[in-house]
Amino acid sequence: MIELHRVWRVFSVGPVKVPALSDVSFRIGKGEFVTLHGASGAGKTTLLRLLYRDDLPTEGEIQVLGYDVPKLARGQVAALRRSIGVVFQDAKLLPGRTVYENVAFVLRVLGTPRREITPRVFDALRAVGMSSRAQAYPAQLSQGEAQRAALARAIARKPLLLLADEPTGSLDETMAGEVLDVIKDIWTGGTTVLFATHQHSLAVALRQRTLVLQGGRVVKDEG
Amino acid sequence: MLGFLIGEALRDLRRAGRVAVSAILLITLSLAALGAFWLVSSNIGQATDQWRNRVRIIVFLKRDASTAEGHAVADRVTAMPGVATVRYVSKTEALGTLKQVLGKDASVADQLPVNPLPASLEITPTAEGATPDGARALIARLAALPEVDEVGGGSQWIERLAQGRRLLNVVGAGVGAVLALAAILTVTTATTLVLHARRQEMEIMRLVGAPELVVRMPLLLQGMMQGLLGAMIAIWALIGGFTLVGPRLEPLVHQTLGIERLTFLRPDNVVALMVAGTVLGGLGGWLARGRREP
Numbered sequence: 001m002i003e004l005h006r007v008w009r010v011f012s013v014g015p016v017k018v019p020a021l022s023d024v025s026f027r028i029g030k031g032e033f034v035t036l037h038g039a040s041g042a043g044k045t046t047l048l049r050l051l052y053r054d055d056l057p058t059e060g061e062i063q064v065l066g067y068d069v070p071k072l073a074r075g076q077v078a079a080l081r082r083s084i085g086v087v088f089q090d091a092k093l094l095p096g097r098t099v100y101e102n103v104a105f106v107l108r109v110l111g112t113p114r115r116e117i118t119p120r121v122f123d124a125l126r127a128v129g130m131s132s133r134a135q136a137y138p139a140q141l142s143q144g145e146a147q148r149a150a151l152a153r154a155i156a157r158k159p160l161l162l163l164a165d166e167p168t169g170s171l172d173e174t175m176a177g178e179v180l181d182v183i184k185d186i187w188t189g190g191t192t193v194l195f196a197t198h199q200h201s202l203a204v205a206l207r208q209r210t211l212v213l214q215g216g217r218v219v220k221d222e223g
Numbered sequence: 224m225l226g227f228l229i230g231e232a233l234r235d236l237r238r239a240g241r242v243a244v245s246a247i248l249l250i251t252l253s254l255a256a257l258g259a260f261w262l263v264s265s266n267i268g269q270a271t272d273q274w275r276n277r278v279r280i281i282v283f284l285k286r287d288a289s290t291a292e293g294h295a296v297a298d299r300v301t302a303m304p305g306v307a308t309v310r311y312v313s314k315t316e317a318l319g320t321l322k323q324v325l326g327k328d329a330s331v332a333d334q335l336p337v338n339p340l341p342a343s344l345e346i347t348p349t350a351e352g353a354t355p356d357g358a359r360a361l362i363a364r365l366a367a368l369p370e371v372d373e374v375g376g377g378s379q380w381i382e383r384l385a386q387g388r389r390l391l392n393v394v395g396a397g398v399g400a401v402l403a404l405a406a407i408l409t410v411t412t413a414t415t416l417v418l419h420a421r422r423q424e425m426e427i428m429r430l431v432g433a434p435e436l437v438v439r440m441p442l443l444l445q446g447m448m449q450g451l452l453g454a455m456i457a458i459w460a461l462i463g464g465f466t467l468v469g470p471r472l473e474p475l476v477h478q479t480l481g482i483e484r485l486t487f488l489r490p491d492n493v494v495a496l497m498v499a500g501t502v503l504g505g506l507g508g509w510l511a512r513g514r515r516e517p
Binding site: 052054074075077078079080081082083084086092094095105106108109110111157 | 224227423424426427428429430431432433434435437438
């Protein structure tokens, strides 16, 4: 499903080279739930961005869903991303559209037939417990609800892989628990999940395989 | 999908607000200027075509040429290249015409001891013979005939009118091109602002794997809508201007150019202006660039 071999990502700040990821290698199999744990600045977001080809490695090999990610042509990048759902800490909901429209938007841009859109949107909203909030605008949602709406948008396309970049980072414990439960349900449904968090307690509570990232290096692979 | 993309384009157009209005007005201005030059040019073209059909070359025969010799020359001239028709005007007919021109003073002509007017040939050239080079060559051939005393007429002034029309076309195209460039830049600016307002949508679209064409299509469509709207307003402005000013100019145009009625642009010209506006707007929309994918 995911395989990284000796991946480096080095940013140039003027004449100074700053390694965000150093010699990272790991493998994640189909159907796994893996927690990517590390403090802020450890390289979690950089790593996730490489997986959905929002950035390119300075060196190394990355295989995701059978795609040789760094070598993908522009047209193939879209094909890769159609199989990946991504959620962020800030939810990234479109402010001028309702929850329903936010979820429907991604289905429409991917050319989903019109008659399939409403049932798929409501399936996704039901899965995250948000069907009663379908007509609400993002500004009317709590942070937890916004994050669940973002999850609904990510899973409406039935992705094979879910990349979650600190989705509970700005939530209180209760809300974080609700979001986590939704992500676990998505995983139980067969989707491979890579869950990035800086919260150690959360990583422990998940009781799943955990990759610990420190200073851009994987220092521990446990569970 | 197209309906969705058009909906997105309309949403973008509303977001662009005043800048989109400026872009539409600039497209209106450029196409109205282009259309106005085109309108004037097509009417001058109509006049030159009409006058070109009326070009006549008059060949005055030597005074001692008999009627039979005159007809023989007419036959030879008819066979010349660049000649459409030849009419023989006898000395008597020429005097009759002179009397008509003199009107109440026609009795002066009766007092002449002999008819002083020569016989002549009134030649209508073909389209080729009416061009400056064709007319020059024809006049040279006619002047070389032994029975010919003098050759008059030609098409120089019509060609000057045609040259004026060509100059007008060049000026019109130049002004139109400058304004069109300004319109493209304005649409590009409007679209760049839209890009800024739309960056979240585009980010989500790219994130979920929408084809790049789908990501950019609303930008292209909103540019095309601005262009089409600008072209339609320009055409209505031209129709309005023509309806108001045309009837007032017609007497002057009739006297100077000899055309009865001014004509508006042909339907295919109107369609061409609309297509030009749509292409201008589309180009502006497409040229706006956002963040590039790695």
